[in-house]
Amino acid sequence: MSTRGRQAEAARNDRLLLDAAREVFAAQGAGAAVAAIAGRAGVGIGSLYRRYATKQELQQQLCVLAMEQAIEAAERGLAADDAWAGLAGYIRDCVAFGTGALAPLAGQIPVSERMWQTARRGSQLAGRLVARAHQAGVLRPDVTALDISLLMELFSRRSPIRAAGQDQAHRQRLLAIALDGLRAPARQSLPGQPPSQQEYEAPWHAG
Amino acid sequence: MSTRGRQAEAARNDRLLLDAAREVFAAQGAGAAVAAIAGRAGVGIGSLYRRYATKQELQQQLCVLAMEQAIEAAERGLAADDAWAGLAGYIRDCVAFGTGALAPLAGQIPVSERMWQTARRGSQLAGRLVARAHQAGVLRPDVTALDISLLMELFSRRSPIRAAGQDQAHRQRLLAIALDGLRAPARQSLPGQPPSQQEYEAPWHAG
DNA sequence: CATCAACGGAGCGATTCGCTCCGTTAAATA
């Protein structure tokens, strides 16, 4: 072992597990087998269950972690000087990390109070990013922060059938197209009504 | 019964089944339960198995049907006078119908020779649509026909957690954004290499 | 009324799942 014995291995395994879980849930949905996660992480099932008492506990931890990563990405975006670069970087980071990948978990797990708080803080920061881009006139005016959340949700989903590397390359190309479509001025206005906060978070109330 | 007794009911059920199967596979992947399909179609499991001997046979029939629909959409697109309207209409039709939704079936079912032929004809027509848009200068030059196929694949995926109506409305808004991003001139060029035909169809060779 | 094609769904065996339990491994300690 590289750094310091069994404790270090445990810490490394913990991160490997969370990364693997995110990829697997993003590709296969909430019903993905626990064995698939352990396998992808390269650890035994026993090591998974020593850290998380149940599959559900792993999923909850995963949600909190991903939302915290999204908050960090939003803060980085707000720290950028250019409003567009900040927003685009935020979106790209979230998609690359797979923040929206936990969407398939919605309705399958109870949402703790801490999860609601983290989500609220995240959407607050995202709202600031979007508002700043709107004021700077670089973001098409008819798009809302929730539209962008749904866009990230869509792009966070991993392909269940292609190699991870190829899938990532494809996703980056398609995301570049979508980002171009987000820039002002819009060429064709968006159809229908913008999504409401209520319908956006409705799936999470079912858990 | 409305039109003509049991035969008419059977024909209607057949269509209901195929529609339901497309939605369910698009939302939950190839592993979706047969009972879920029958339930969504509002028919019994017995009625499903009277028409399709196995789940796999249903999936194959579904693939052929969806590809034929895509071909019709491409022909409609080529019949349009305006190159951009033709291409955009084709993409919108395919996404609305869920053509790319069978992507999660790739590698899970054997691909018959007829399926290959249908796919070849479809990609040929799609290539013509894209080439015409390129020549007219309305489509960003760095995007390929395979990029667009992958884009449709991405947007064909249904949300496993939201009501179908809401999901459809969201999808149309996001697709409008992506279509704007496809128009020439591009604001930021696409990263990486365009996908190759080989890697695009590789998943289908595994069945 | 008698016939029978098409219906819905209970339930079978097989498979897969979440999770437990234990023998093994290797770092820490004496």
Next chain:
DNA sequence: TATTTAACGGAGCGAATCGCTCCGTTGATG
């Protein structure tokens, strides 16, 4: 080096779910 022990991997258990069969019911037809 010998002993201890914390973390490891994975076989296998009971439960749940799956694809599919089979049969009693329904309702149009002649």
